[in-house]
Amino acid sequence: MHLETPENKSALSEINGINQPDSISDAVAKQIQQFRRKQPSANELITRIIKGDKIALSRAITLIESTNIKHLEKANEVIQGCLPYANNSVRIGITGVPGVGKSTFIEAFGKHLTSLGKKVAVLAVDPSSSISHGSILGDKTRMEELVKDENAFIRPSASGDSLGGVARKTREAIILCEACGFDTIIIETVGVGQSETAVHSMVDFFLLLKIAGAGDELQGIKRGIMEMADTIVINKADGDNISKAKLAKTEFNRALHLFPAKKSGWIPKVTTCSAITKEGINDVWKIISDYFDLAKENQYFQNKRQEQNQFWMMETINEQLKTHFYNHPDIISLLEQNKKAVQNNEISPFAAAKILLENYYK
Template identity: 85%
Template sequence: MAKHSKTPTALYEKDGVKQPDSVNQSVAQNVKQFRRKQPSANELVEGILKGDKIALSRAITLIESTNTEHLDKANEVIQGCLPHANQSVRIGITGVPGVGKSTFIEAFGKYLTAIGKKVAVLAVDPSSSISHGSILGDKTRMEELVKDENAYIRPSASGDSLGGVARKTRETIILCEACGFDTIIIETVGVGQSETAVHSMVDFFLLLKIAGAGDELQGIKRGIMEMADTIVINKADGDNIAKAKLAKTEFNRALHLFPAKNSGWTPKVTTCSAYEKTGIDQVWQIIADYFELTKENQYFEHKRQEQNQYWMLETINEQLKNRFYSHPEIKILLEQNKKAVQNNEISPFAAAQILLEKYFK
């Protein structure tokens, strides 16, 4: 039998230079150790008070966690930050999808940091009712503001809370204030239920509109218009300037149909172009005038006190609901009653009464 030739053939390939690992194992191990080591509540509070954005982000993640084990630690962080909070102005911004909220907030935020303000943007992103996922793309949209040292952007998924803002957003405001941010901006998911929740946690409520999209008719509708402290008509540029001016006149007429506000403030209407960054200074001037008036007539503090009471009651409602549905015996009884209700063996009201009586025994 002939021996195999050891002479290299055309198919023979020499061993090449060994490529280094794509991941430095030493660095990867250090990152794992860092992630595994969770900072204590006191360490998070100390970091927040020093203006550390990483500590702030980790604390917000703790607050947003649905893990019941994190609740006590989150409350400890909030309690530590509370004495250093309430030193900011809180602005809620809403508008229909496509009105340019993210573009406006970036232009507005850059203007504020340019005049010496520290801005925190809490952007509530809608969660899918099917997959329960959320894009959280606000940092991508606000690419200039996200690089600003005096700005902080935190997108959060709305989840299943009312309009995407509830206790978690309220407590995030406290942490941002303790971290030294003097202007808090809350962007809502769009016109709907979220406006009620946002209105109950901000000092000033700004409604963004666009001209030429049938919005003039919406101007005479109640609800969202009654909550607005100012209406800003965005995209007032190019061929749209004349339409924006006309819309401004229409909205001014509509605002006169509403009753006077308890704050003594008369809502204003103005135009701007977030894309061209024009009219942004006028928006801030309106907001500054509002705060000057409401602090002078004591309404600012009165509204904050009312909001604190409101959120105490809301938290009680939320905790009661969570504890009810997580009760082991209620879980079993609930499934039984669901089937009985579906089969028309018992009325929904009677089933609910049985469950509640069982829980409160």
């Protein structure tokens, strides 16, 4: 028998390598696994959220996003329990057309805020396909630095069939994030349709992101989105695009003079920045801070929050009525029958709707 010695040992033989250090302790890993396996009670979720537990926060948001009517009562209990700890933040809505660099801007802006000691929660709404109803939910991938920040929380949600692409439960998610200790809430819209209108009704400050040199300047004349914007930021103001960004800033400043004064007494500002080089990011935060100083001093901040609460009460009633209607046992079977009848022109859509509603209110 041939014995291997250090001198004649085969290069193919294995040797003991260096053990990789544990990235997480066994105790913590076991705790996380146990928490994920079981369904925590509403009180347990509330307690963990108030203590700043991001895992509990994520699970609670998943709960309120559920379309299962059985989850509604538990979700409402969690929201109610967190409400006394909410409303201690500033809420910033950020919108812009696809390709304007929203995710890159939010990462640079968020990192700047965390460097100032802020705790930032980003609620990013991803568009859902009208065909497959799927959503990529890739915002965490595009914000790879911010997602690793201990003082940041990023939650992508599918827009589903909600108005303009704003996730149906974004408003409730804001409350949970505030209760978890996040003092700056950023809501990113899909940037298409009527999402701007919905986001405007749930934030304190509305930021419109633009780019120069893409024919985008002409959009400054359109009233809808411009009237809602509290500031306009020309992104990608770097390299050869700096001069174009400055020109766009002048054009947008002229356009803003065409609109009536805001109830807040605030005069919308236009500025430029580069999310890549971080140039101008601090100026954006300075403008937002100036707005909050003014709005809180003249009581507009609090008055707007009160109006928004009333608006969302009515929206919640509408949403829950809709959810309850479509999950009603009698309606589920009757709906399919009437769908086929409408498709075959056996009954008008209006008559079918009347039949369904009459059966629902029996």
